[in-house]
Amino acid sequence: xxxxxxxxxxxxxxxxxxxxxxxxxxxxxxxxxxxxxxxxxxxxxxxxxxxxxxxxxxxxxxxxxxxxxxxxxxxxxxxxxxxxxxxxxxxxxxxxxxxxxxxxxxxxxxxxxxxxxxxxxxxxxxxxxxxxxxxxxxxxxxxxxxxxxxxxxxxxxxxxxxxxxxxxxxxxxxxxxxxxxxxxxxxxxxxxxxxxxxxxxxxxxxxxxxxxxxxxxxxxxxxxxxxxxxxxxxxxxxxxxxxxxxxxxxxxxxxxxxxxxxxxxxxxxxxxxxxxxxxxxxxxxxxxxxxxxxxxxxxxxxxxxxxxxxxxxxxxxxxxxxxxxxxxxxxxxxxxxxxxxxxxxxxxxxxxxxxxxxxxxxxxxxxxxxxxxxxxxxxxxxxxxxxxxxxxxxxxxxxxxxxxxxxxxxxxxxxxxxxxxxxxxxxxxxxxxxxxxxxxxxxxxxxxxxxxxxxxxxxxxxxxxxxxxxxxxxxxxxxxxxxxxxxxxxxxxxxxxxxxxxxxxxxxxxxxxxxxxxxxxxxxxxxxxxxxxxxxxxxxxxxxxxxxxxxxxxxxxxxxxxxxxxxxxxxxxxxxxxxxxxxxxxxxxxxxxxxxxxxxxxxxxxxxxxxxxxxxxxxxxxxxxxxxxxxxxxxxxxxxxxxxxxxxxxxxxxxxxxxxxxxxxxxxxxxxxxxxxxxxxxxxxxxxxxxxxxxxxxxxxxxxxxx
Amino acid sequence: xxxxxxxxxxxxxxxxxxxxxxxxxxxxxxxxxxxxxxxxxxxxxxxxxxxxxxxxxxxxxxxxxxxxxxxxxxxxxxxxxxxxxxxxxxxxxxxxxxxxxxxxxxxxxxxxxxxxxxxxxxxxxxxxxxxxxxxxxxxxxxxxxxxxxxxxxxxxxxxxxxxxxxxxxxxxxxxxxxxxxxxxxxxxxxxxxxxxxxxxxxxxxxxxxx
Numbered sequence: 001x002x003x004x005x006x007x008x009x010x011x012x013x014x015x016x017x018x019x020x021x022x023x024x025x026x027x028x029x030x031x032x033x034x035x036x037x038x039x040x041x042x043x044x045x046x047x048x049x050x051x052x053x054x055x056x057x058x059x060x061x062x063x064x065x066x067x068x069x070x071x072x073x074x075x076x077x078x079x080x081x082x083x084x085x086x087x088x089x090x091x092x093x094x095x096x097x098x099x100x101x102x103x104x105x106x107x108x109x110x111x112x113x114x115x116x117x118x119x120x121x122x123x124x125x126x127x128x129x130x131x132x133x134x135x136x137x138x139x140x141x142x143x144x145x146x147x148x149x150x151x152x153x154x155x156x157x158x159x160x161x162x163x164x165x166x167x168x169x170x171x172x173x174x175x176x177x178x179x180x181x182x183x184x185x186x187x188x189x190x191x192x193x194x195x196x197x198x199x200x201x202x203x204x205x206x207x208x209x210x211x212x213x214x215x216x217x218x219x220x221x222x223x224x225x226x227x228x229x230x231x232x233x234x235x236x237x238x239x240x241x242x243x244x245x246x247x248x249x250x251x252x253x254x255x256x257x258x259x260x261x262x263x264x265x266x267x268x269x270x271x272x273x274x275x276x277x278x279x280x281x282x283x284x285x286x287x288x289x290x291x292x293x294x295x296x297x298x299x300x301x302x303x304x305x306x307x308x309x310x311x312x313x314x315x316x317x318x319x320x321x322x323x324x325x326x327x328x329x330x331x332x333x334x335x336x337x338x339x340x341x342x343x344x345x346x347x348x349x350x351x352x353x354x355x356x357x358x359x360x361x362x363x364x365x366x367x368x369x370x371x372x373x374x375x376x377x378x379x380x381x382x383x384x385x386x387x388x389x390x391x392x393x394x395x396x397x398x399x400x401x402x403x404x405x406x407x408x409x410x411x412x413x414x415x416x417x418x419x420x421x422x423x424x425x426x427x428x429x430x431x432x433x434x435x436x437x438x439x440x441x442x443x444x445x446x447x448x449x450x451x452x453x454x455x456x457x458x459x460x461x462x463x464x465x466x467x468x469x470x471x472x473x474x475x476x477x478x479x480x481x482x483x484x485x486x487x488x489x490x491x492x493x494x495x496x497x498x499x500x501x502x503x504x505x506x507x508x509x510x511x512x513x514x515x516x517x518x519x520x521x522x523x524x525x526x527x528x529x530x531x532x533x534x535x536x537x538x539x540x541x542x543x544x545x546x547x548x549x550x551x552x553x554x555x556x557x558x559x560x561x562x563x564x565x566x567x568x569x570x571x572x573x574x575x576x577x578x579x580x581x582x583x584x585x586x587x588x589x590x591x592x593x594x595x596x597x598x599x600x601x602x603x604x605x606x607x608x609x610x611x612x613x614x615x616x617x618x619x620x621x622x623x624x625x626x627x628x629x630x631x632x633x634x635x636x637x638x639x640x641x642x643x644x645x646x647x648x649x650x651x652x653x654x655x656x657x658x659x660x661x662x663x664x665x666x667x668x669x670x671x672x673x674x675x676x677x678x679x680x681x682x683x684x685x686x687x688x689x690x691x692x693x694x695x696x697x698x699x700x701x702x703x704x705x706x707x
Numbered sequence: 708x709x710x711x712x713x714x715x716x717x718x719x720x721x722x723x724x725x726x727x728x729x730x731x732x733x734x735x736x737x738x739x740x741x742x743x744x745x746x747x748x749x750x751x752x753x754x755x756x757x758x759x760x761x762x763x764x765x766x767x768x769x770x771x772x773x774x775x776x777x778x779x780x781x782x783x784x785x786x787x788x789x790x791x792x793x794x795x796x797x798x799x800x801x802x803x804x805x806x807x808x809x810x811x812x813x814x815x816x817x818x819x820x821x822x823x824x825x826x827x828x829x830x831x832x833x834x835x836x837x838x839x840x841x842x843x844x845x846x847x848x849x850x851x852x853x854x855x856x857x858x859x860x861x862x863x864x865x866x867x868x869x870x871x872x873x874x875x876x877x878x879x880x881x882x883x884x885x886x887x888x889x890x891x892x893x894x895x896x897x898x899x900x901x902x903x904x905x906x907x908x909x910x911x912x913x914x915x916x917x
Binding site for chain 2: 266272275276339658701703
């Protein structure tokens with residue numbers, strides 16, 4: 001496992017919880033398995049199948065001198081993409097290991113049906129160096145639920161063994177320049193060769209594979225002779241440990257032994273089923289009006305301490321759920337409660353719990369509950385519920401949809417309503433925390449994974465609503481980030497590529513120390529001003545304005561920053577470089593869970609361009625996405641990779657453990673970090689904060705309202 | 708790709724947050740409290756086995772999750788007419804209407820709500836009827852299972868306090884489920900085996916009256 005990539009190790013560690021968690025039995029159906037390239041397939045050859053929609057997989061496969069670690073995502077039911085980190089030992093004399101990164105895309109043309117096979121068209125290594133590049137069409141048919149037969153045609157690398165012709169002309173030579181660009185001209189050109197294989201799921205646990213490979217390993221075995229390819233036949237035995245993990249042992253090309261581990265995560269499946277944790281307090285009904293007219297009197301509202309009294313009673317009830325009352329406004333028939341939700345990863349669940357507390361505490365004359373989630377002092381939206389509906393639907397079948405039909409999600413003003421009373425003891429308030437942290441660096445050929453482990457100290461001082469002083473200091477305990485000898489060769493201002501210097505000198509480091517002010521000047525307008533040490537490399541001032549309606553899937557924002565580069569030691573000093581950077585942003589939340597964002601503006605190195613980000617977000621908080629930035633920096637000036645791009649994954653801890661928390665495990669992976677197309681990384685950006693309690697997101701998560 | 712630069716991410720703190728869930732500390736108190744039910748149930752069971760009259764008034768439920776054999780004891784938390792919310796030590800809940808399960812909370816693969824017959828209709832038998840189970844999948848998205856059910860009555864096989872057994876057989880698109888109810892002469896549920904959800908399987912529920 002010496003060559004397992006950083007991403008691999010880290011995700012594997014996070015998944016440890018899922019893998020070793022409550023034992024979910026392997027299911028009986030014949031699942032599509034993964035091959036050595038990390039895509040759905042046999043051993044070294046692809047198959048015509050695809051994974052279930054949304055599945056994220058990590059495959060680590062090794063044979064002879066070759067190691068491949070692949071992260072793959074089933075983006076849509078038929079479309080999948082993968083990112084691979086390959087290591088080949090002894091590839092160049094004198095170099096320990098040659099590392100290479102590559103992206104694949106595959107599309108399923110045909111689903112398997114009674115008579116027809118599943119058919120997939122695939123494009124391997126589309127923007128890397130082209131070492132692995134090849135195209136294929138593969139067809140797979142299942143027989144009797146236990147046997148799958150695959151046959152296909154390969155081009156490029158996948159036509160290097162026994163080609164049968166070149167139907168679409170000569171394959172042009174590769175000129176990858178600085179890499180990172182598509183090679184459309186090569187697709188399906190040159191020789192074509194057949195491949196085939198069979199897979200037999202002997203039992204629920206045990207699977208056997210055999211294949212005829214069309215990959216001659218011309219470079220590795222032919223030219224460089226780093227292993228001997230004696231035969232085109234490969235054989236494998238795979239063991240399904242549980243739903244998540246499948247292990248394999250193989251005999252490849254008549255000479256080499258191989259092993260693989262496939263981690264398959266389906267965001268739609270949770271080890272625990274749904275979330276665990278204590279159930280809600282039962283919803284208490286009011287007495288019948290006819291039977292108890294006195295209880296229905298609205299006389300209580302004239303009592304001098306009505307609002308603070310009810311607030312305190314509600315806060316006592318809500319404490320078990322971690323919910324904090326920000327403010328309360330009472331009238332005889334309607335109560336508005338402004339709340340903070342520091343615990344539930346799901347907005348509707350927090351709102352449902354709040355409604356139950358209101359039903360238990362508020363006098364019978366209060367019929368309308370208005371629940372206003374507040375984040376960083378910003379009132380986000382107003383969820384209006386009728387108490388009668390709550391009482392009627394508490395035990396109704398299909399209650400979640402029924403209450404949603406009757407609830408309203410409305411805009412809310414930023415300021416408190418007249419006569420509102422604030423929560424007790426909220427401002428000013430100091431909170432702190434101490435915990436471990438890790439920092440990782442990937443893809444350094446000298447050491448593809450470096451890790452630092454240390455202690456992070458955080459402090460947060462809430463001065464008044466929307467005004468927060470906060471900071472984080474980290475102190476490394478152990479690690480090897482400082483051992484990297486890589487020096488940036490970037491010809492642009494070194495706005496990001498001096499990471500090694502920051503890692504070496506920042507111990508202890510002030511990761512951030514900021515004063516942030518959040519404001520809501522109009523019901524659909526949100527603002528933020530942050531000043532101080534904004535991130536580990538920059539300090540300065542950042543200002544942002546976001547326009548977003550509660551009931552619309554789109555939003556617009558503008559951000560402007562004046563920042564100065566911080567000293568490598570990440571204490572109080574600055575370097576000479578300063579710049580005005582900022583963006584105009586457009587956001588769109590598609591109904592199917594896809595989020596799109598376009599940022600146009602000036603980046604840290606002074607380059608001008610745009611970033612497109614697409615994320616797929618699940619109702620349970622899983623988020624998987626990709627981004628790319630093109631600026632006026634020419635590819636040759638940018639350097640290796642040509643332009644900035646990357647993928648990101650966010651896994652909610654609630655999904656892993658079943659226990660409710662807002663924490664999540666998030667990671668962004670770039671094939672390479674350069675200086676073009678880099679944005680400031682300031683905390684507290686408004687869009688994600690605001691949309692959590694707007695209609696599109698609340699609707700997606702609504703199923704947990706009664707949980 | 709000869710020359711490569713190492714790269715770093717700001718994930719440290721996110722990861723720290725994850726780990727911090729286990730070992731971190733801070734100024735925010737996040738604890739919850741629940742009344743200990745298990746001790747009371749244990750005592751009641753002991754007293755029953757010894758043939759003594761229970762010293763603590765009931766009722767209680769002793770519930771077994773048939774998928775893994777785990778046993779949970781529950782006590783009434785809230786009674787609202789025929790609907791009782793039963794809570795365990797850890798705050799997990801069963802919600803029953805006349806003993807028929809209409810919801811669960813805190814077991815993971817929960818039954819969120821159900822369209823269930825009344826106990827009287829179930830015992831009375833007769834025509835087929837529709838039943839629905841509403842749950843959330845692993846992505847917190849509502850799922851609904853619909854069934855057509857029919858009941859049949861038979862002798863109670865060695866269940867103390869029960870005079871007959873009612874079997875409820877339900878057929879739906881998702882397949883077949885069978886619920887079983889052991890009923891006392893006065894028409895109360897003594898024991899039952901009730902479907903919860905596809906992943907949660909069946910719960911066997913033993914009602915412990917005094």
